[in-house]
Amino acid sequence: MQSIKLxxxxxxxxxxxxxxxxxxxxxxxxxxxxxxxxxxxxxxxxDVSRGQCNSSVVLAELLRLFxxxxxxxxxxxxxxxxxPVLTFVFGEAQLNDLAAVASGCRLREEFYGMASDEGxxxxxxxxxxxxxxxxxxxxxxxxxFNCVMHSSTSVDEVDxxxxxxxxxxxAAVPGRRL
Amino acid sequence: MADTKRxxxxxxxxxxxxxxxxxxKWFAQDGYKTAAAEDAIHALKMMDAGPWDVIILxxxxxxxxxxxxxxxxxxxxxxxxxxxxxxxxxxESAVQALKDGAFDYVTKxxxxxxxxHLVSNAIRQKMLSNENTLLHQHxxxxxxxxxxxGESPQMARVLDLSMTVAKTDTTVMIRGxxxxxxxxxxxxIHANSARRYxxxxxxxxxxxxxxxxxxxLFGHERGAFTSAQYRRKGKFEMAxxxxxxxxxxxxxxxxxxxxxxxxxxxxxxxxxxxxxxVHSDFRVICATNRNLEAAIADGSFREDLYYRLNVFSISxxxxxxxxxxxxxxxxxxMHKYAAVMNKNVSEITPDxxxxxxxxxxxxxxxxxxxxxxxxxxxxxSTSIRTCDMPFQTVPKKEGPxxxxxxxxxxxxxxxxxxxxxxxISRTAEVLAIDRVTLYNKIEKYxxxxx
Ligand SMILES: [Zn+2]
Ligand SMILES: [Zn+2]
Numbered sequence: 054m055q056s057i058k059l060x061x062x063x064x065x066x067x068x069x070x071x072x073x074x075x076x077x078x079x080x081x082x083x084x085x086x087x088x089x090x091x092x093x094x095x096x097x098x099x100d101v102s103r104g105q106c107n108s109s110v111v112l113a114e115l116l117r118l119f120x121x122x123x124x125x126x127x128x129x130x131x132x133x134x135x136x137p138v139l140t141f142v143f144g145e146a147q148l149n150d151l152a153a154v155a156s157g158c159r160l161r162e163e164f165y166g167m168a169s170d171e172g173x174x175x176x177x178x179x180x181x182x183x184x185x186x187x188x189x190x191x192x193x194x195x196x197x198f199n200c201v202m203h204s205s206t207s208v209d210e211v212d213x214x215x216x217x218x219x220x221x222x223x224a225a226v227p228g229r230r231l
Numbered sequence: 232m233a234d235t236k237r238x239x240x241x242x243x244x245x246x247x248x249x250x251x252x253x254x255x256k257w258f259a260q261d262g263y264k265t266a267a268a269e270d271a272i273h274a275l276k277m278m279d280a281g282p283w284d285v286i287i288l289x290x291x292x293x294x295x296x297x298x299x300x301x302x303x304x305x306x307x308x309x310x311x312x313x314x315x316x317x318x319x320x321x322x323e324s325a326v327q328a329l330k331d332g333a334f335d336y337v338t339k340x341x342x343x344x345x346x347x348h349l350v351s352n353a354i355r356q357k358m359l360s361n362e363n364t365l366l367h368q369h370x371x372x373x374x375x376x377x378x379x380x381g382e383s384p385q386m387a388r389v390l391d392l393s394m395t396v397a398k399t400d401t402t403v404m405i406r407g408x409x410x411x412x413x414x415x416x417x418x419x420i421h422a423n424s425a426r427r428y429x430x431x432x433x434x435x436x437x438x439x440x441x442x443x444x445x446x447x448l449f450g451h452e453r454g455a456f457t458s459a460q461y462r463r464k465g466k467f468e469m470a471x472x473x474x475x476x477x478x479x480x481x482x483x484x485x486x487x488x489x490x491x492x493x494x495x496x497x498x499x500x501x502x503x504x505x506x507x508x509v510h511s512d513f514r515v516i517c518a519t520n521r522n523l524e525a526a527i528a529d530g531s532f533r534e535d536l537y538y539r540l541n542v543f544s545i546s547x548x549x550x551x552x553x554x555x556x557x558x559x560x561x562x563x564x565m566h567k568y569a570a571v572m573n574k575n576v577s578e579i580t581p582d583x584x585x586x587x588x589x590x591x592x593x594x595x596x597x598x599x600x601x602x603x604x605x606x607x608x609x610x611x612s613t614s615i616r617t618c619d620m621p622f623q624t625v626p627k628k629e630g631p632x633x634x635x636x637x638x639x640x641x642x643x644x645x646x647x648x649x650x651x652x653x654x655i656s657r658t659a660e661v662l663a664i665d666r667v668t669l670y671n672k673i674e675k676y677x678x679x680x681x
Contacts, residue, residue, distance in 0.1 A: 109253070136253045139343045148260060165463045166451075167443075193262040198430045204261055206344035209464050213430055 055124040055228075057085045057186065061092035062111060062130035062154070069157070070129050072175060073182050080183050080218065081190075082229055083124065091118055095132045108134040108145035108154050115152045125189045127182060128154040143181050143205070146188035153185035159208060177211050187218065190226045195219060239354055240264040242281070244274040244300070245289040245316070250339075254287065261347075271295035271303070278307045285353050288333075290317040290324055298328060305332045312353035316341065379415050380563045381556030385548040389416065392545045397423035402495075404480075404540050405518040407547030410597030413518040414478060416547060421474040426514060429473030432466045436487075437479030444487055449494070451503035465502065467494060470513040480540065481521030481532065492536045515540065550592040550599060557587050560596060564603035565615060572607055578614035586620055641676040644669070653680045 057077060059070045067089050074085040098110035111134070115126050134142050134156040143160070146153035160177035162170045183201045195202035200219035205211045223229060241263045243254045251267035258265045266283075268274040271294055277283075286304060290297035301313055315328045315336035325336045334353045337346060379390065396403055397420045405413045414433060421431040439447050450465030466475055483491065494500045499510045517540050526532035550557065561579055569576050579587070592598055606619035644662065651658045659669045672678075 135340070136257070138250045138253050138340055139257070139346070140340045142343060146260075148256070165461050188260055194260055196428075204347060206347045207464060209466075209469055210344075213432065213469070 055083055057081060057083050057125045057127060058119065058122060059085065059087045060115060060118070060126060060128045061087070061089060062098075062106075062128045062132070063092055063094045065129055065131045065157070067092075069175070069178060073129070073179055076179055076216075077182060077186070081186065081226065093118070095130050099132075100135070103135060105133040105135045105141065106130065106156075108136055108142055108156075111154045112145060112147065112152045115154070122151060125186055126152040127186055127189075128152070129157070129178070129182065130154065131157050133158040143211070144185040146185040148188050148193075149191035150189060153189050155181040155185045157181075160211065165208065173212075176216065177208065180205075180211055180214065180216050183216065183218070187222065187226075192218075192222050192225060195222050197221075238262065238264045239284045240266075240281070241350070242274070242277055242283040242286045242311075243267040244270075244286065244292075244297075246270060246292045247289075250289070257343075258350075271300045274300060275303065275307075278304065281311070282308055283311050284357060285334075285350055286311050286313045288313055288315050290315050290328070290336075298324060298331065301328060301331050301333055310357060312357050314349060314353065378563075379412065379419065380560045381553060382559065383548075383553035383556045385553045386556060389545060389547055390419070392543075393420050394423060396420060396543050396545070399543075400424075400426075400514055402514070402540055402542045403516045404542070404544045405516065405547060406544060407518075407520060408549045408593075408595055409520045410595030411547040411549060412596050413520075413547055414476065416545060417474070417476045417516045417518065420516060421476075421514075424474070424514070426473050429471070430469065431474040431476055431516075432470040433476040433478060434466045435478045437482040441484050441487070444483065445490065446503045448487075448490075449500050449502055450505075450509075452505035454504060462502070465500075467500060467511050467513060468502075468509055471511040472513075474514045474516055477515065477517040479519060480517040481519040481523055481526060485531075485533070488533045488536050492533065492539060495539055550595045554588055557599070558584060560599055561587055561603055564600045565607065568604050568607040574607060574610065575613055576607060576610045576615060580614050580616050583615055583617050583620060586617060586622070590622065637676075640672070641678075644672055644676065645678055648673075648678065648680075 059073060059077075061067055061070055067087065070087045070089075074087065077085045093114060095106045095111070097114055098106040098108070100107050111128055111130070115128050119126055134144065134154065136142055136145060141159065142156075144153060144155035155178070157174065157178050158164065160181065161174050162168060180201050184205075187202050192202050194204040197203060197219045198213060199215040200222055201214055201217055202219070202222045203210075203214040205214060217223075218226070239262075241258050243251050243258075243265065245251050245254075245267070246269055248269075251269065255265040255267050266277055266280065268277045270292055274286075274288075288297050288301060288304070292300075295303075297315060297317075301315070304311065304313060312334040313332070315325065315333045316339055317324065317336060318339045328336055334356075335349055337349065379386070393416055403417075403420060405416050407413050417433075418431060421427065434448065436444065446463070446465065448465050448467055450463050450468055453462050477491075490500075495515055498512060499508050501508060523532050523537055523541075527534050527537055550560075558579075561584070565576060565579060568574070587599070587602075594601070602621060603615070605621060606615045609619040610616070644658075647658050647661055651661065655666055655669060659666045662669065664672075
């Protein structure tokens with residue numbers, strides 16, 4: 054049976070990962086579990102010169118830990134991620150493949166000097182989790198501004214889009230039971 | 232979204248393997264067709280596989296450098312938009328690149344937000360200069376949100392006005408009590424306008440504190456206030472190309488009213504703590520449940536701003552003035568929550584519907600939705616029953632559920648017949664009509680002696 058495995062990349066709140074299970078199950082109609090036993094430290098992907106973690110290295114570590122997992126793997130972390138050519142990324146995913154990673158770092162209001170808003174933060178993390186997993190199911194960015202697969206490169210754009218797949222994207226997820 | 236546009240293409244020219252692969256992957260998620268070349272020779276070869284909409288070109292490469300290659304590429308394809316990338320911000324070479332026809336330049340590592348918008352702007356500009364563009368192919372079908380439910384003449388009128396004004400770029404003011412669905416109307420106008428390919432940005436002016444509203448609307452620069460470590464875009468900037476929806480416009484302070492008037496007129500502003508002028512091409516739709524005319528009279532709302540905003544006004548009627556829409560709305564929300572909650576509830580019993588029809592709905596459609604949602608949680612059978620209602624014991628109104636003259640007449644005649652024990656002559660006398668008319672009306676309304 055296919056499943057979605059959520060893997061904590063420390064430091065990150067395990068409770069945050071747990072809160073994602075039910076909504077992700079509702080979105081993808083697959084069992085979602087937090088694998089706290091296999092949590093690993095973001096240290097392995099840390100780039101000293103940039104003070105951020107290389108998201109591609111996190112993906113590689115994920116694949117090393119769970120070779121041939123039946124389903125999808127999503128790493129969640131609170132550290133800032135980058136790919137070498139860009140200043141940062143909210144997350145990275147293997148298109149139509151196994152693994153993805155998402156970071157909560159830039160999804161916090163505090164990051165922008167605003168007052169903390171835990172509810173808004175969790176909403177954003179969920180959107181990014183659904184979004185990156187969507188890529189692993191082969192979904193590309195969607196033109197529908199309400200669709201969670203709409204591209205968002207700033208936190209404001211994360212806020213504009215909805216938390217769910219639009220009908221067309223949902224229909225394009227292979228094997229998604231109705 | 233279904234769109235029959237040709238897949239847009241990006242060629243990445245960079246000597247670094249990691250840059251080529253990571254950018255290719257990143258753009259592939261946007262649905263672009265991508266290819267990469269490691270140097271000038273390969274890049275020139277790749278031109279046969281074009282045309283490329285955008286070429287991202289590294290300035291510093293071994294062999295022929297980016298600036299030289301830029302000129303060659305421009306000779307081969309004048310319409311490709313070329314974005315130069317450089318590891319070091321070298322103003323000189325950047326200026327030279329722009330002179331030689333580059334679209335823009337970026338420094339590595341590249342801000343993803345900047346890159347993403349730069350590329351879409353480059354493509355938009357390329358399309359605008361091309362006759363057969365996507366932007367010119369205005370789709371003629373109308374898009375109405377499935378949440379706008381109702382066949383009452385009042386709602387038909389609202390939709391009619393919305394469609395009319397959607398075709399223009401006029402500022403719209405939507406009025407109506409809270410919960411009547413003003414935002415849905417705003418979204419409908421946007422979705423049917425030429426700005427539909429750009430976002431509609433909602434701002435609830437009443438929900439944001441006065442001190443934050445300015446930063447929310449105009450954005451702020453890094454260091455604008457002590458804790459602001461990163462630049463943040465404001466809603467007006469986000470709405471570029473699209474629509475800004477200012478909800479609860481009646482709640483904003485005098486100071487913000489002045490600022491708002493200025494930005495709406497000039498279509499330009501500065502971020503908080505910034506000195507750079509930001510231009511934004513937006514349409515304004517605003518909404519209010521306040522009596523703004525009274526607010527002008529007591530001096531709490533500026534008259535000049537009012538006239539700026541109230542160019543075209545649409546009033547959304549309260550639910551109690553369009554009761555005929557209640558059954559359809561109730562059914563709509565029932566089906567909506569049945570799907571969300573995965574519950575097999577598909578009916579509303581007639582006596583429950585009767586309660587819904589009689590209630591006055593001070594919270595309008597939103598209240599109706601809440602009541603149905605709550606009922607769906609409570610429902611233990613396949614139908615919503617009176618025991619699932621929060622107010623079944625006290626129907627707010629005695630009297631006809633809809634207020635048409637016919638409905639009122641029907642209830643009144645029935646009541647008079649009851650009071651007179653169905654004595655036709657006496658009832659006709661009380662009603663001041665003749666007996667034939669009374670019989671006709673009894674037949675018309677299907678009234679029956681109990
Ligand atoms: Zn994405
Ligand atoms: Zn979509």
